[in-house]
Amino acid sequence: MADIRNNFIGIKSPNPFWLASAPPTDKAYNVVRAFQAGWGGVVWKTLGEEGPPVVNVNGPRYGAIWGADRRLLGLNNIELITDRNLQLNLQEMKQVKKDWPDRAIIASIMVPCEEEAWKAILPLVEETEVDGIELNFGCPHGMSERGMGSAVGQVPEYIEMVARWCKQYTRMPVIVKLTPNITDIRYPARAAKRGGADAVSLINTISSITAVNLDSFSPEPSIDGRGSHGGYCGPAVKPIALNMVAEIARDGETRGLPISGIGGVTTWRDAAEFLALGAGNVQVCTAAMTYGFKIVQEMIEGLKSWMDEKGHATLDDVIGRATPNVTDWQYLNLNYVTKAKINQDLCIKCGRCHIACEDTSHQAITHLVDGARHFEVIEEECVGCNLCVNVCPVSGCIDMIPLAAGELDRRTGKVVQPTYANWTQHPNNPMAQKPTPVQVPEPAE
Numbered sequence: 001m002a003d004i005r006n007n008f009i010g011i012k013s014p015n016p017f018w019l020a021s022a023p024p025t026d027k028a029y030n031v032v033r034a035f036q037a038g039w040g041g042v043v044w045k046t047l048g049e050e051g052p053p054v055v056n057v058n059g060p061r062y063g064a065i066w067g068a069d070r071r072l073l074g075l076n077n078i079e080l081i082t083d084r085n086l087q088l089n090l091q092e093m094k095q096v097k098k099d100w101p102d103r104a105i106i107a108s109i110m111v112p113c114e115e116e117a118w119k120a121i122l123p124l125v126e127e128t129e130v131d132g133i134e135l136n137f138g139c140p141h142g143m144s145e146r147g148m149g150s151a152v153g154q155v156p157e158y159i160e161m162v163a164r165w166c167k168q169y170t171r172m173p174v175i176v177k178l179t180p181n182i183t184d185i186r187y188p189a190r191a192a193k194r195g196g197a198d199a200v201s202l203i204n205t206i207s208s209i210t211a212v213n214l215d216s217f218s219p220e221p222s223i224d225g226r227g228s229h230g231g232y233c234g235p236a237v238k239p240i241a242l243n244m245v246a247e248i249a250r251d252g253e254t255r256g257l258p259i260s261g262i263g264g265v266t267t268w269r270d271a272a273e274f275l276a277l278g279a280g281n282v283q284v285c286t287a288a289m290t291y292g293f294k295i296v297q298e299m300i301e302g303l304k305s306w307m308d309e310k311g312h313a314t315l316d317d318v319i320g321r322a323t324p325n326v327t328d329w330q331y332l333n334l335n336y337v338t339k340a341k342i343n344q345d346l347c348i349k350c351g352r353c354h355i356a357c358e359d360t361s362h363q364a365i366t367h368l369v370d371g372a373r374h375f376e377v378i379e380e381e382c383v384g385c386n387l388c389v390n391v392c393p394v395s396g397c398i399d400m401i402p403l404a405a406g407e408l409d410r411r412t413g414k415v416v417q418p419t420y421a422n423w424t425q426h427p428n429n430p431m432a433q434k435p436t437p438v439q440v441p442e443p444a445e
């Protein structure tokens, strides 16, 4: 059986599934039940500085987007950091760590961007003997207006400065949690590295308004007729998170910087994708909030079964395996030619592929043949875009078939070349250069 024990910047946990800092990790009661269910670690709900705790709204704090089957796809929240007393949180963290020494406990922290504030809280956290700290530079609402959270995460110089203070004032490993509400994620990641952070974690939530009530004209969730933007998370944000993880994993300046992947992880497969793109482990929030703590059991079993099936003995066999295959557009192989092919036995003749291709793509799918509904790809017109695959309601009904080298592409009238050729070498590119080895990405094993 595959060994999924995790060692993330020296922090050991029995599996790579940690709960992200959020309501599931708000108090000992939750964390203990999460550990009983099998979670490998938790990032405790973000702690603030000593003094009166923050005050949350007393009305709805969530908005959502659902699929047609009412499955939750995206969750929006306007919750703040913990509204519990700091000392109570610290006592509970210490006790839970003592009772569960094999699980990872990380303290998430957000205090004002002042050296004294960080200097004051770090020894208090260190005293709990938890495994590390995560600096919450991501929260996009409520706290950011007070100069914390994403207000820090959007300024690389602040990230570097605070990370450096933390490395100076504590022996604990430092993880910097990044906000996705930024143009280019590489800049804050580089700043975290420059500040000496041991790792980055991402993503925190994306600024969002999920809906507007068209009777009251209030954004949702509505607090007495008014709403504010919140933070978006759940399955809908996974593609954004995956891309940001990959950007950091392949960036020359941050390559090798450990990454804890967060954003929409709901199944073992999501987790495996984050690992493959370079994350050393994953954190989960919305899936636990939607389905409960026991969802981790499916994640653990699924990941192990897949690794066994593929012959991956440990997580190191998976981590970063997809990173070399992420490249920039101009290096994609323009000699790779595919054509759509419809499996007539599976086709239910709904016509969605035809209308999508006819109206918005390349008029490459028939509609009527000899007066009867019949959907078939016209190879001479098909550009291989795969829009039809994505709109077809029957999974596996349309395949994209690559043409072999030497075959005729009936659309262009050209024979498919066996060689790799990209835009940097293309004759239509005014900037075209001669191919050099450095432009050819290494194929994955």
Ligand SMILES: Cc1cc2nc3c(=O)[nH]c(=O)nc-3n(C[C@H](O)[C@H](O)[C@H](O)COP(=O)(O)O)c2cc1C
Residues within 6 Å of the ligand: 020, 021, 022, 023, 045, 046, 075, 077, 079, 080, 081, 082, 108, 136, 138, 139, 177, 203, 204, 205, 232, 233, 234, 235, 237, 262, 263, 264, 265, 283, 284, 285, 286, 287
């Ligand atoms: C209600 C709620 C509260 C959250 N509170 C925090 C927090 O206090 N600190 C933090 O770093 N992230 C917080 N997050 C963000 C999550 O830790 C996580 O980064 C985000 O939800 C993306 O993961 P997911 O798609 O698995 O939910 C919160 C998320 C939600 C939904």
Ligand code: SF4
Residues within 6 Å of the ligand: 339, 340, 356, 357, 361, 362, 363, 364, 365, 377, 378, 381, 382, 383, 384, 385, 386, 387, 388, 389
């Ligand atoms: S791959 Fe694109 S062009 Fe080809 S049939 Fe499908 S939608 Fe049309």
Ligand code: SF4
Residues within 6 Å of the ligand: 342, 346, 347, 348, 349, 350, 351, 352, 353, 354, 375, 391, 392, 393, 394, 397, 398
């Ligand atoms: S969308 Fe799929 S099922 Fe519908 S007609 Fe096209 S191939 Fe058939």
